[in-house]
Amino acid sequence: MELKENVITLETPIKRGEIEITQVEVIKPTAGALRGVRLADLCSSDVDSLMVVLPRITVPSLTKAECLMLDPVDLIGLSGQVIGFLSPKSVE
Numbered sequence: 001m002e003l004k005e006n007v008i009t010l011e012t013p014i015k016r017g018e019i020e021i022t023q024v025e026v027i028k029p030t031a032g033a034l035r036g037v038r039l040a041d042l043c044s045s046d047v048d049s050l051m052v053v054l055p056r057i058t059v060p061s062l063t064k065a066e067c068l069m070l071d072p073v074d075l076i077g078l079s080g081q082v083i084g085f086l087s088p089k090s091v092e
Contacts, residue, residue, distance in 0.1 A: 006081055012071035014062070025059040026081035033057050043086055045079045054078060 007025045014021040033056040041049040
């Protein structure tokens with residue numbers, strides 16, 4: 001199995017019924033996935049903006065309630081992926 005750099009292994013797994021989610025893939029957002037949030041807020045890791053966008057760009061698709069219950073360490077990891085997608089290639 002190839003390791004994807006946009007897959008985050010959660011410090012605190014998410015319980016969804018009988019299923020335990022231990023990894024979340026963050027997919028590159030389209031303009032539509034970013035609607036309703038300010039890009040500047042996302043780039044500064046604004047939690048409210050992340051709560052809107054993360055359910056749209058995660059696999060498995062996290063619910064807003066699950067996002068609200070994320071361990072702060074996991075939220076920072078997911079946020080870093082989102083910011084990475086919004087940064088121009090020249091910055092890398």
